Amino acid sequence: MVLPSAAVVVFSCLCLFASPCSGAIETPATVEYQIDLHEARTQTAMVGMTVRGWTGLALDVHLPVWRPGRYEILDLAGGVSGFAATDSTGRPLAFEKTAKSSWRINTLGVKDLTISYRLYANSLSNRTRHIDESHAFLSPSAVFMYCHELRHEPARVVLKLPAGWKVATGLSPDPARPDVLLAPDYDTLVDSPIECGLLDIRTFEVAGVPHEIAIWGAASAVPEKVAVDFAAIARVQHELFGSFPYSRYVFLTHVAPGASGGTEHLNSTIIQTRPTTFDTPKDYRGFLALASHELFHTWNVKRFRPRGLMPYDYQRENYTDLLWVAEGTTSYYDELLCVRAGVWSVANYLESLAKLSEAQLSRPGAAVQPLTDSSFDAWIKFNRPTPDSVNTTVSFYDKGAMVNLLLDVEIRSRTGNTKSLDDVMRELYRRFPLSGPGYTSADLLVILRDLAGSEFNEFFADYVSGTTPMPIADALLKLGLEMKRPGIKDEEKSDPDSGGSDEAYSGIEVRGGDGAAAGSPGDAVVSAVRSDGPAFAAGLIAEDQIVAINGKRVRGSDFAPRIRKLKPGEEVTLTYFRRDELRTITLTLAGKPRGELKITKVKSPTPDQRAMFESWCGQKWE
Numbered sequence: 001m002v003l004p005s006a007a008v009v010v011f012s013c014l015c016l017f018a019s020p021c022s023g024a025i026e027t028p029a030t031v032e033y034q035i036d037l038h039e040a041r042t043q044t045a046m047v048g049m050t051v052r053g054w055t056g057l058a059l060d061v062h063l064p065v066w067r068p069g070r071y072e073i074l075d076l077a078g079g080v081s082g083f084a085a086t087d088s089t090g091r092p093l094a095f096e097k098t099a100k101s102s103w104r105i106n107t108l109g110v111k112d113l114t115i116s117y118r119l120y121a122n123s124l125s126n127r128t129r130h131i132d133e134s135h136a137f138l139s140p141s142a143v144f145m146y147c148h149e150l151r152h153e154p155a156r157v158v159l160k161l162p163a164g165w166k167v168a169t170g171l172s173p174d175p176a177r178p179d180v181l182l183a184p185d186y187d188t189l190v191d192s193p194i195e196c197g198l199l200d201i202r203t204f205e206v207a208g209v210p211h212e213i214a215i216w217g218a219a220s221a222v223p224e225k226v227a228v229d230f231a232a233i234a235r236v237q238h239e240l241f242g243s244f245p246y247s248r249y250v251f252l253t254h255v256a257p258g259a260s261g262g263t264e265h266l267n268s269t270i271i272q273t274r275p276t277t278f279d280t281p282k283d284y285r286g287f288l289a290l291a292s293h294e295l296f297h298t299w300n301v302k303r304f305r306p307r308g309l310m311p312y313d314y315q316r317e318n319y320t321d322l323l324w325v326a327e328g329t330t331s332y333y334d335e336l337l338c339v340r341a342g343v344w345s346v347a348n349y350l351e352s353l354a355k356l357s358e359a360q361l362s363r364p365g366a367a368v369q370p371l372t373d374s375s376f377d378a379w380i381k382f383n384r385p386t387p388d389s390v391n392t393t394v395s396f397y398d399k400g401a402m403v404n405l406l407l408d409v410e411i412r413s414r415t416g417n418t419k420s421l422d423d424v425m426r427e428l429y430r431r432f433p434l435s436g437p438g439y440t441s442a443d444l445l446v447i448l449r450d451l452a453g454s455e456f457n458e459f460f461a462d463y464v465s466g467t468t469p470m471p472i473a474d475a476l477l478k479l480g481l482e483m484k485r486p487g488i489k490d491e492e493k494s495d496p497d498s499g500g501s502d503e504a505y506s507g508i509e510v511r512g513g514d515g516a517a518a519g520s521p522g523d524a525v526v527s528a529v530r531s532d533g534p535a536f537a538a539g540l541i542a543e544d545q546i547v548a549i550n551g552k553r554v555r556g557s558d559f560a561p562r563i564r565k566l567k568p569g570e571e572v573t574l575t576y577f578r579r580d581e582l583r584t585i586t587l588t589l590a591g592k593p594r595g596e597l598k599i600t601k602v603k604s605p606t607p608d609q610r611a612m613f614e615s616w617c618g619q620k621w622e
């Protein structure tokens with residue numbers, strides 16, 4: 001705040017007096033942003049926002065408090081410093097800060113003004129803004145302020161870049177000025193991240209539509225076949241929906257140590273991965289599924305959107321109970337469409353599906369939180385997991401994907417495999433264009449009834465708004481697939497010394513456990529205590545440091561194997577530090593099914609099973 005206090009009072013009164021016409025516009029005002037990246041080595045940009053033709057007495061500008069695709073309030077304005085406002089002659093204008101992400105400029109008749117600020121950008125992992133000597137990744141909601149009254153007016157972005165930098169973005173350049181990007185409105189700008197820097201750009205076409213892959217970072221690690229595989233994925237998605245909702249698409253791609261994840265945007269995505277991804281087939285498959293996920297979003301959530309996400313309110317949470325569709329359906333299709341595209345084998349997919357099923361079926365939180373609540377509370381829970389999350393929550397991504405599998409099979413079953421979830425996607429795309437109001441759960445139920453000729457309210461009550469256990473094995477069987485735990489011999493099941501078909505279970509998860517090298521020296525620090533195991537009731541808590549099992553030293557990497565060697569019903573004594581106090585606790589171990597779930601094809605499929613399988617995954621049974 002730079003105004004003397006007396007001026008603030010006068011200014012506030014004027015604003016009250018002027019409201020609601022503080023943004024009265026005789027002829028549409030225009031907005032132009034300038035971003036100067038010549039100090040990129042200091043991870044900063046100088047941002048300008050010039051408004052011309054303003055007629056109000058005050059101008060309120062805001063930076064969003066979240067960015068599309070990440071349902072979490074972020075401190076985006078925290079990177080802003082040196083805020084200033086001047087008229088067209090450079091004379092300073094008074095302003096005050098009115099909220100954490102809001103500034104009010106006392107324009108008092110000034111029509112043309114420029115706001116400027118310094119922006120610090122070092123957040124690579126949350127895909128908001130990152131600048132260094134080699135590039136700038138700019139997700140506009142984390143970079144450019146907006147004025148509510150001008151949100152629907154066209155905006156220009158003038159890029160001032162170091163020599164040799166390239167630009168990749170879904171925005172179109174000004175035909176007369178390649179350094180200027182054009183956006184029809186602020187919402188489009190926000191959903192069009194800008195990547196500029198030392199980029200490796202590859203291209204391909206599907207159905208005559210150009211696609212770009214713009215790679216920053218370790219581009220040499222990325223094989224040429226990526227473009228071929230991405231094209232195969234884009235082709236099956238185009239087949240599913242019937243058309244692309246864009247005339248050009250850009251995969252902004254960061255290849256850097258520790259990078260992972262992606263975010264969907266209007267006609268582009270930002271996907272991040274590690275250089276080592278391309279060394280192992282499994283990691284590479286994960287990268288393809290990520291690209292598939294983000295591309296699928298171009299329809300699911302960037303075109304048809306839950307009503308709660310329309311229009312965006314950039315200053316608060318945007319609630320919806322439908323993230324299980326926006327994210328869950330996308331997660332269901334991301335790998336499935338890789339199979340249809342032929343870039344994943346059926347066996348790869350069934351392995352992944354078995355892991356996902358195991359995690360969902362064994363999660364205590366599945367009995368507590370319905371998918372609708374998981375969706376609604378995304379803003380306070382999903383990106384803020386606690387050690388108790390496993391006991392009280394489900395993921396609208398993971399459980400959402402499984403419920404979409406159940407829904408797909410249910411539609412196929414009821415319609416003799418003449419309709420599927422693919423038809424639901426097409427109907428959402430057709431009935432709920434971006435210009436419309438967005439869909440609700442009731443709209444989805446209508447589409448399902450129209451397609452299948454019967455009601456889905458009970459299905460929703462069980463698996464979407466309820467916590468009924470998911471009958472995954474039953475659904476898979478209709479696709480000709482069996483889910484079971486192989487490797488338990490019949491004689492073991494009846495042998496009390498082997499623990500039978502169950503193995504010992506404590507409910508304790510430790511850091512440095514699975515995934516750490518055997519014998520690695522990390523301590524067994526409790527990361528979570530699952531409420532379905534005996535340790536929960538006994539009062540073991542997160543951060544307890546377990547040092548011994550039955551009097552013998554234990555490390556993080558040995559903890560789970562040592563527990564598994566014991567038997568269900570056996571007593572075990574754990575010695576642990578809570579803060580600096582040494583304690584012991586004795587538990588009676590519970591049991592859980594031994595071995596991992598596996599999904600395989602049945603030996604002799606019926607014609608119905610075979611037909612449903614083939615239309616589902618797009619591959620021949622054999």
Ligand SMILES: [Zn+2]
Nearest residue numbers: 293297327330
């Ligand atoms: Zn997603």
